[in-house]
Amino acid sequence: MTAFILASGPFTGAAVWDEVAAGLRAAGAQVLPAALAGAEGAEGAGADLEAHIEEVVRLIDSLDAADAGDAGDAPDASPVVLVGHDYGIHPVLGAAARRSERVARIVYLDAGLPQDGDAPLALVPDPGVHALLSGQPDALVPPPEGEEWQRWGSTAGLSAQHLDRLSALAAPQPGRTLTQPLRLTGSIDAVPTSGILCTAGGTTIAAVQNLVSYGPPQFRWLADPRIGFFELATGHWPMLSEPQALAGALLSAAAGEGRRLDPPKDAPEGAAGRPQGFLLDVPECPRERIGRVDLHLPDGGAASGPRPAIVFVHGGPLPRDMEPGIRDAPLYLCYARLAVSLGVVGAVVAHRLHALTDFPTAAADVAEAVETVRSDPRVDADRVALWFFSGGGLLTTDWLAAPPSWLRCLAASYPLLAPLPAWLAVDPHFRPADALHGATRLPLVLTRAGLEGPDIAATVADFLTAAKDAGVAVDIVDVPNGHHAFEHADQTDESRAAVLDGMRAVLAYLEG
Template sequence: MTAFVLVPDVFTGGWVWEETAARLRAAGAEAYPVTLTGTGDRRAEAGPGTGLETHIGELVRLVDAITADEVVLVGHGYGLHPVLGAADRRSGRVARVVSVDTGPPRGGDAAVRSLPDPGVRELLAARPGAPVPPPAPGGWARWGSLDGVPAEALARLEREAAPQPAGTLTDPLVLTGAGSALPTTGVLCAANGQSIALVEMAVASGPPHLRVFTEDRFRFFELPTGHWPMLSAPGDLAEVLLRAADGGGHRVTAPESACGGPPHLEPFLLDVPERPRERVGRVDLHLPDADGPRPAVVFVHGGPIAADQQPTPRDTPFFRGYGGYAASLGVVGVTLDHRLYGLADFALAAGDLAEAVELVRADPRVDAGRVALWFFSGGGLLAADWLAAPPPWLRCVAANYSALAPLPGWDAVEDRFRPVDTVGTAAGPPVVLTRAGLEHEAFTSTVEAFLTAAKERGADVEVVDAPHAHHGFELVDRTDESREVVERSMRAVLARLRD
């Protein structure tokens, strides 16, 4: 016998799981839709001390009371935080954790960091401890795709929504690591922008901490619906949960690199001689053999990355290679580590970048009037500020396979970070855009939107195409085409620096 504990997202209660729970029971399983303290029809029970630990404790007591052979904890949105806390405390009793259309938080994270509405963070900062009101009628789309949700279910969602106790969102998730090896299943909702293909792409070429998803304990399912499958596809969700409990689902794999390890440790694509490298705080300067001030190229890594990632981006062969390659061509190559640790951290990372740029321009070996910024992958969103208000010394903005608008499911990113909205809005520098022909559609759509906006506004954009390359092609496609594209992109950037 398997018992499913079903934990809902913010502002809701166990009622959202009613139909899915009924299907699970009809299949012979036990199902426990949970309404946590201070939520749903228990809103009156919230007090000043109601926080994440309150909810974790409730789930722990429920797990202790269940007599079924196996317990599967299912978390949707915020619900995954107390689910992981309870799994950590009862790892010997929990058979599996299931995440429904929700990225897994790390220990120490507070739920507010991943909420899809950035306005909640501002509200909590302005009114610490005050309950967070639910979305106004018509505002639920901000919290995830409503694709497939029947009108009557949406009306009930709006009618029965309750304020969320502040502490449940601001308290950090404290984990001992006891549940870190538990089998885990991700249920991805395609209409909300999530897919197995996107996970596979991220694992193959994204931040190294994502390679954990290749472990045998992880499985994935994909449903063609929005963020609320328990309302839009309750039968399909129940079937997936039953299959998950049996260990079913897609196993994500990642090819090993030529060096036999993860791609981010692969030697740089080009044979670049080692250059002198000076470190100042978060910044490394790769110095050319040249007298007098030289132009500089600042390479901006993507993310989000793990806060404890080792080596840090600037110490990977990838960015050491780019920095050294620039230096070998007579300019100062600059690499930095910025703090893009989560989708709520773009403003923090933008501050780190601005600080790094000013440090570089103040260096007497740098021509402060000739600087280029070169963005990669998710770091492309940081280009928005520089395109909106370009300083005269910014001679070029470059981007490799970048997100130029928040990706699906990245609603937690502040509206400020949308290069598609800022390109061409000010008389700014030319853009060199390196485009991967085999890019994932989530990135491709943002690039196409950017190019359309740039054309309409008369922005100067040069596209360097890599027709047979994937996202992160310098790491995953070690071909002559990739080498030629890196060389062409660098020549295009340097030509604008020296123009």
């Protein structure tokens, strides 16, 4: 008999699973909804993440005790499936790390992918909670009411009665459950996993596949054949909006079913002077690391006089311990070398965009790095361009709103130009289209991937419409057959031409 242990998201406790639990039991499964302290009443007000992990561990151990009681000294242990919804994935992962030998599967139910050392607060979408806990990490976080639940996820599929029930079941969330870091071990790496995506929030299997195929390396593990994915066409609380469909998906997940993702294609080996994964041969050049910036320098140094510079700003969010480091990643390393080969300084910034809440920090890092570049005597401080990639596109906001005189051009490749629907944690300040009023005289160069994911493509289309309305001209470099991060994914003549066309357009504004 499969045993499901269900851990809910913030503010909610065991009662939110009632309909799902009934469906699972009707199919012959054992169900133990976790009564996480704090979500069950005032007695849990002092709980922290560790207390919630211990509660899930206790439930696992209680199954073993029951099995032993039923079968004497040689129990046939029930397979244990741990289900974590939203915040609930943190205590689930913590418990799985301590009882990995007893866990048959971990199910991520519309949840993030926290890593060792991450605090649950990093995945909280409500900016008000961050503000509250930054000054009072032990504070009780009041639950939302009515339409306020939209700040925590899509409410698609929830009727007014559902929202009333959600509010009635809710209790304040102890701050320490969100601020205490999650501690994991490698023991959970061998545990099979499943993902159930609620598509009304904007996350689909196709979007995850795109991330695996063309995104940063840390997502490639999602193509492991032991991982199955499911979609539910509803919002963030399927236990209320689609309980029977969710029960069915959980049973299928426990059986090892689900859609498998295709692994990314290996990039071809680079030719001499071309690191693996880039599509052009670019010569090596001197490089200096100054704080968060790597300066790639043309031959001759200061003796040749100050040169214009292009500052390359990576996307994200990216993990803190990404290897290789972003400044050594072939994409940015080679863009900088290409700039140097054409006579200008190439600078690569390593900013701290590690979570959706980090955009203000990343923006400050970029601004500081730009001043580091401009203050170098080998750089012409009055001729600088900024070039943003992917999720870094949101960081264009301040530069569009008030472009300094020395900023000769702003470029962006396959950028995200508005927060995605599920990115509720992003500071609302970072909306580039709203900042276009300041960019009427700032040259913009946008490289657009024709096979971009629809969610990102929609942000680009909306931005271009806003730019037209604001009278802002945009030079567009189209890659009709290119995917997101086409430099790695599509090493074709079309892609090579697009990189060179974008670089020539930026250089023309630097030299003009």
